[in-house]
Amino acid sequence: xxxxxxxxxxxxxxxxxxxxxxxxxxxxxxxxxxxxxxxxxxxxxxxxxxxxxxxxxxxxxxxxxxxxxxxxxxxxxxxxxxxxxxxxxxxxxxxxxxxxxxxxxxxxxxx
Amino acid sequence: xxxxxxxxxxxxxxxxxxxxxxxxxxxxxxxxxxxxxxxxxxxxxxxxxxxxxxxxxxxxxxxxxxxxxxxxxxxxxxxxxxxxxxxxxxxxxxxxxxxxxxxxxxxxxxxxxxxxxxxxxxxxxxxxxxxxxxxxxxxxxxxxxxxxxxxxxxxxxxxxxxxxxxxxxxxxxxxxxxxxxxxxxxxxxxxxxxxxxxxxxxxxxxxxxxxxxxxxxxxxxxxxxxxxxxxxxxxxxxxxxxxxxxxxxxxxxxxxxxxxxxxxxxxxxxxxxxxxxxxxxxxxxxxxxxxxxxxxxxxxxxxxxxxxxxxxxxxxxxxxxxxxxxxxxxxxxxxxxxxxxxxxxxxxxxxxxxxxxxxxxxxxxxxxxxxxxxxxxxxxxxxxxxxxxxxxx
Numbered sequence: 001x002x003x004x005x006x007x008x009x010x011x012x013x014x015x016x017x018x019x020x021x022x023x024x025x026x027x028x029x030x031x032x033x034x035x036x037x038x039x040x041x042x043x044x045x046x047x048x049x050x051x052x053x054x055x056x057x058x059x060x061x062x063x064x065x066x067x068x069x070x071x072x073x074x075x076x077x078x079x080x081x082x083x084x085x086x087x088x089x090x091x092x093x094x095x096x097x098x099x100x101x102x103x104x105x106x107x108x109x110x111x
Numbered sequence: 112x113x114x115x116x117x118x119x120x121x122x123x124x125x126x127x128x129x130x131x132x133x134x135x136x137x138x139x140x141x142x143x144x145x146x147x148x149x150x151x152x153x154x155x156x157x158x159x160x161x162x163x164x165x166x167x168x169x170x171x172x173x174x175x176x177x178x179x180x181x182x183x184x185x186x187x188x189x190x191x192x193x194x195x196x197x198x199x200x201x202x203x204x205x206x207x208x209x210x211x212x213x214x215x216x217x218x219x220x221x222x223x224x225x226x227x228x229x230x231x232x233x234x235x236x237x238x239x240x241x242x243x244x245x246x247x248x249x250x251x252x253x254x255x256x257x258x259x260x261x262x263x264x265x266x267x268x269x270x271x272x273x274x275x276x277x278x279x280x281x282x283x284x285x286x287x288x289x290x291x292x293x294x295x296x297x298x299x300x301x302x303x304x305x306x307x308x309x310x311x312x313x314x315x316x317x318x319x320x321x322x323x324x325x326x327x328x329x330x331x332x333x334x335x336x337x338x339x340x341x342x343x344x345x346x347x348x349x350x351x352x353x354x355x356x357x358x359x360x361x362x363x364x365x366x367x368x369x370x371x372x373x374x375x376x377x378x379x380x381x382x383x384x385x386x387x388x389x390x391x392x393x394x395x396x397x398x399x400x401x402x403x404x405x406x407x408x409x410x411x412x413x414x415x416x417x418x419x420x421x422x423x424x425x426x427x428x429x430x431x432x433x434x435x436x437x438x439x440x441x442x443x444x445x446x447x448x449x450x451x452x453x454x455x456x457x458x459x460x461x462x463x464x465x466x467x468x469x470x471x472x473x474x475x476x477x478x479x480x481x482x483x484x485x486x487x488x489x490x491x492x493x494x495x496x497x498x499x500x501x502x503x504x
Contacts, residue, residue: 001269080271081269081270081271082219082221082268082269082270082271083270083271083275083279086221102268104267104268104269106267
């Protein structure tokens with residue numbers, strides 16, 4: 001079963017050795033055979049919002065969510081059940097600073 | 112009573128648990144198909160089958176397959192797979208006892224505490240959403256929604272239907288016991304003795320399924336001993352009666368005997384914990400002929416041990432009250448004034464007021480009772496505090 005681990009509530013700068021820590025974590029996920037993907041995101045001040053209303057494309061700069069509330073990145077894992085996902089999330093170095101939200105993936109077949 | 116109803120009453124939890132297991136954790140589907148099977152049994156049982164439980168389970172499983180097929184047809188996206196477990200035809204009939212898995216699933220820490228309590232009362236104890244809503248003083252629709260949301264989370268986030276592994280068991284068991292005790296204490300808030308009986312029944316089920324866990328037994332002992340005093344706790348008009356003012360002839364001696372022997376059995380395992388300690392405190396009170404006759408030294412020792420194991424300001428408050436009985440109100444008050452974090456707790460102020468009254472410091476007692484009155488929300492508590500306030504010289 002796939003789960004997305006969403007990282008909220010931490011500045012990357014607050015973790016002094018962020019790259020190495022996260023890299024070590026990804027290696028651990030790979031060694032366990034659960035790793036599917038992961039990406040850090042640029043800060044929310046780079047965000048652009050798009051909406052289509054009455055066939056018109058509305059583009060807005062932002063939203064400038066507080067960095068602490070914004071999505072900072074994600075990990076995608078494939079593991080047995082929620083208990084396994086909770087264990088993986090608790091190993092994440094970013095969980096020490098911020099919050100990891102575990103969301104089960106709704107498996108739908110497109111295309 | 113119709114035979115179907117009898118089988119259902121006696122084996123509902125077991126059948127539901129077995130179905131949840133073979134249906135891969137889908138509690139809604141399990142409940143609905145068990146209901147379908149009972150409806151069919153009511154129509155078709157002219158003689159009761161040799162193994163009525165197996166009959167119901169087989170029919171329920173077939174009903175579940177029908178429901179899954181119907182759901183698939185009505186969806187354009189193939190969202191509902193027909194699970195592989197249906198291939199092994201006799202998996203259901205080999206069912207052992209899955210009730211523990213059901214209990215641990217309902218009390219999973221990924222569910223909110225209020226959802227855990229509601230779900231356990233519904234799935235394990237068999238209460239209706241209406242009964243649970245009444246006990247927790249929320250509208251029935253709110254409770255129904257809470258239950259549906261919890262079941263969907265179990266299914267969609269895949270909370271596995273199982274008993275946790277050894278290294279997780281202690282913390283998960285304490286979550287289960289906390290749910291049961293919360294249901295029991297809520298029975299006082301809602302003045303619902305049938306809820307208390309359900310909580311005790313639940314506790315006994317858990318203790319019998321986990322005979323190696325003395326804390327489960329300790330919790331049952333605690334609830335049974337507290338329940339032995341339930342008729343003395345309120346006046347006929349619903350007013351609260353403190354332990355020291357209770358008519359001890361109203362205490363249920365059979366319950367006291369039962370609770371005490373359950374506690375002895377738990378303590379014989381030599382692995383004491385917070386529930387056993389609280390039950391021991393309740394047992395000491397139960398054995399006293401009067402309030403002043405109570406073995407307060409023993410109570411102080413037990414609260415001291417409890418405060419070491421599970422430190423909390425409420426336990427410190429209870430300890431201070433007990434110390435006031437052994438070493439006098441001045442010493443109790445001194446201890447009480449070192450407690451922080453209970454400024455908004457009405458019982459803290461009424462306990463303080465009581466010690467001040469015993470020290471003849473009536474003005475301070477008046478202020479403390481008034482503060483308690485401001486904070487108390489329950490009518491019975493407020494009537495009691497007003498009475499105390501008015502009885503000051």
